[in-house]
Amino acid sequence: MKYLTRISLVVLAFLVIPYLLTAQLNDEVTVGETGDYPTLTAFTEALNEEGLQGNTTVSIISDIIEPGQVTISQWEEFNGTGYYLTIKPANGSWTIEASVDSGAVIKLNYVSRIIIDGEYNTGERNLTITNTANGGTNTVVWIASNSPVQECSDITIKNTVIIGANTPQSNTETAGILQSCIPYNAPFNINVNGFSEYIIIQNNHIKRANYGVLINGIPSPGMTAEGIQILGNEIGSENEDEYIRYKGIKVFGTPFVKINDNHIYNIKRSEGAVNICGLELSMYSYGGQVMRNRIHGLENASPLGFGAYGIDLPIPSGVDTIRIFNNAIYDIRTTNFSSTSYHQNPFGIRILGT
Numbered sequence: 001m002k003y004l005t006r007i008s009l010v011v012l013a014f015l016v017i018p019y020l021l022t023a024q025l026n027d028e029v030t031v032g033e034t035g036d037y038p039t040l041t042a043f044t045e046a047l048n049e050e051g052l053q054g055n056t057t058v059s060i061i062s063d064i065i066e067p068g069q070v071t072i073s074q075w076e077e078f079n080g081t082g083y084y085l086t087i088k089p090a091n092g093s094w095t096i097e098a099s100v101d102s103g104a105v106i107k108l109n110y111v112s113r114i115i116i117d118g119e120y121n122t123g124e125r126n127l128t129i130t131n132t133a134n135g136g137t138n139t140v141v142w143i144a145s146n147s148p149v150q151e152c153s154d155i156t157i158k159n160t161v162i163i164g165a166n167t168p169q170s171n172t173e174t175a176g177i178l179q180s181c182i183p184y185n186a187p188f189n190i191n192v193n194g195f196s197e198y199i200i201i202q203n204n205h206i207k208r209a210n211y212g213v214l215i216n217g218i219p220s221p222g223m224t225a226e227g228i229q230i231l232g233n234e235i236g237s238e239n240e241d242e243y244i245r246y247k248g249i250k251v252f253g254t255p256f257v258k259i260n261d262n263h264i265y266n267i268k269r270s271e272g273a274v275n276i277c278g279l280e281l282s283m284y285s286y287g288g289q290v291m292r293n294r295i296h297g298l299e300n301a302s303p304l305g306f307g308a309y310g311i312d313l314p315i316p317s318g319v320d321t322i323r324i325f326n327n328a329i330y331d332i333r334t335t336n337f338s339s340t341s342y343h344q345n346p347f348g349i350r351i352l353g354t
Contacts, residue, residue: 026054032062032094040070040087040096040106051076052083059090060127066098066105073109086115093126100165101136102188104178105129108143110150116141118160118204125205128161137173137188138165140209143196146182151195158202163242164209169271172246176206176235179225180216193218193253198227207237210246212264217253219283219318228257236265236297243268248295250280255318256287266297267308275343276300277309277350278329284318291323296331298346305337309350316352324349 025047029036037043043058052075077083098105106129108114118127131140140162145151162176173190181194193216206212212235217225228251235248248264251257264278278295281288290311300308310329313319332346342352 025050025052025056028057028059030059030061030090032060032064035061039064039066041066041068044070044072047075048073051078052085053078054080055084056086058085058087060088060094060096061090063095064097066096068098069100069103069107070098070105071107071109072111072114074111082113084113084115086117088117089120089127092120093124093128095128095130097130097132099132100138101133102138104139104142105131106141108141108152108155110144110146110152112153112155114154115156115158116160117156117158119158125159125161125203127159128163130163131165133165133167135167135171136165137190139175139178139190140164141177143177143179143199144182145180145194145196148195151197152179152199153197155196155198156200156202157204158200160204162204162206162209164207166208166241167210169245169269172210172272172274174209175211175214176209177201177204177213178211178216179214190214191216194225196225196228199225200229200231201233202229202231203233205234207235207244208242209244211250212236212244212248213250214247215251215254215257217251217284219253225254226256228254230257230259230262232261234263236263236267238266245269246274246276247280248278250282251285251288252282253284254281254288255284256289257281257285258289259293260289260291262293264293264295268297268299268301270301272302273304273306274302275307275309277312279310280312280314281319281322282313283315285322286318286320288322290325290327292326294328296329298332300334303335305335305344307341307344308332308334308346310348311350312347313351
């Protein structure tokens with residue numbers, strides 16, 4: 001009998017120990033100095049191996065320097081489905097930074113149910129995510145899709161300070177928050193049209209980038225980026241070194257998008273052959289709502305004579321039934337290169353026809 005008992009205990013140990021070694025993440029983990037994981041990179045490695053068995057909060061407990069791009073992919077789920085992963089600061093204000101010339105500081109890799117919430121003290125932005133690169137084509141947070149069945153959905157980014165790469169004005173290939181497709185067998189590119197739905201970008205402060213927010217949907221019925229809300233963000237800076245240099249918000253292929261209550265300011269250039277704007281709605285953004293935004297301090301001083309627009313609808317296809325109301329647009333300047341051009345002058349709202 002004792003012999004059989006020993007055998008039973010040994011068998012039980014073989015069954016239980018592997019389970020303990022691969023126990024799924026659940027409830028809360030800490031990331032940072034003295035935390036469960038030193039970096040988000042280390043956490044995502046564990047996430048890929050172990051999966052989740054419940055809604056999980058990743059609490060940032062110190063400043064973190066990541067070794068490179070942090071990629072969060074869809075996790076396995078146990079004892080249920082539909083779990084949310086939330087990243088937020090704990091016990092103070094913290095910064096996550098990485099130097100990424102090509103790619104993003106944080107890549108959401110066709111994943112669903114992610115919340116990045118920078119609020120710790122009520123009403124404050126206590127989490128900063130920064131790309132410290134000095135060049136390249138890159139973003140800070142990349143909402144990345146791969147196909148209509150490998151898309152991002154149910155993503156919220158809120159209450160966070162987003163600081164883009166410190167690149168020269170001549171570079172128009174950086175963004176604060178980007179939604180796009182992963183380039184096929186090609187280098188990173190911020191202008192690849194992608195698939196996503198139900199994205200909320202709210203109450204962030206975005207600065208030092210060429211695009212503050214860039215949403216690249218697919219300009220085709222049934223393949224557009226739907227459920228996009230860009231609400232109450234501050235896009236710009238009083239510090240010249242942290243200006244937005246190209247476009248505050250650009251959306252493309254985003255029907256019924258809501259762009260409300262944003263403050264977009266100090267988009268200024270003194271070189272280059274590009275038109276700048278505060279807010280652009282392009283193809284297949286029909287049914288959109290643009291309300292109570294404040295846009296000012298746009299200045300295109302390029303000697304080549306290009307324009308500056310508060311709100312721009314540059315492509316007439318699929319932009320019907322857009323509602324633009326109760327926006328404040330002022331202080332827009334150019335070199336007045338042409339007395340007749342619809343392109344090379346300042347406009348509060350520019351709507352191009354066919």
